[in-house]
Amino acid sequence: MRNLILSTAALALLGGMAFADGHAVVRMGTEGAYPPYNFLNDDGEVDGFERELGDELCARAELTCEWVTNEWDSIIPNLVSGNYDVIIAGMSITDERDEVIDFSQNYTQPDPSAYLAMSDDVDLENGVIAAQTGTIQAAHIASTGATLLEFATPDETIAAVKAGEADAVLADKAYLTPIAEADGELIMLGQQELIGGGVGLGLRESDGELREAFDAAITSMKEDGSLNELIAKWGVGEQF
Structure with a gap:
């Protein structure tokens, strides 16, 4: 986590x-x-x-x-x-x-980490990915070619995606699943990361x-x- x-x-x-x-x-x-x-x-x-x-x-x-x-x-x-x-x-x-x-x-x-985005064509390798500061998701993004955009709270990472500041957010799948189900604009991407x-x-x-x-x-x-x-x-x- x-x-x-x-x-x-x-x-x-x-x-x-x-x-x-x-x-x-x-x-x-x-x-x-x-x-x-x-x-x-x-x-x-x-x-x-x-x-x-x-x-x-x-x-x-x-x-x-x-x-x-x-x-x-x-x-x-x-x-x-x-x-x-x-x-x-x-x-x-x-x-x-x-x-x-x-x-x-x-x-x-x-728990698998998952990506939540506004569309399913996000470039996860080179895009801007949001994560909560001090998380294993943030550390994972920093180790890749993607640009890490960090926020103090998990709510802010979701807001960044919806505002177009980030292409996707990486967080625990258990946290993102109900958000994706409740918000028709957000899409759970197929790629997952098993970290932690x-x-x-x-x-x-x-x-x-x-x-x-x-x-x-x-x-x-x-x-x-x-x-x-x-x-x-x-x-x-x-x-x-």
């Missing part, structure tokens, strides 16, 4: 969590702007696949969770500095991130006990089929 590379100097800011009698208050940090993974509903509350998943993981790990929203471009620095304890925001597990933070096991399979290693929880490297608790909860959901049920419900990729 999305890729954010930070200086390893930020590791000096790592904090820790205190566990008492197997219980703790865990602050779950998400973007709240990337449906179906996470978004704000009409009541202004975090909703989506990751809200349901996070609540269930916390229940199984016997943790009390609080939800915090944070802009994508600073989501890792604010984890490292202690503003919340877990990133649950459609974040792909990558080697670059793993140099700065730790990850749980993946809770989704790698699946989505996991991001944690501070000092919080090994918390990571182990979430890993155990994720494993239990995989084993009893409840994770696959959520994946199918929200359409976020292939089942385990």
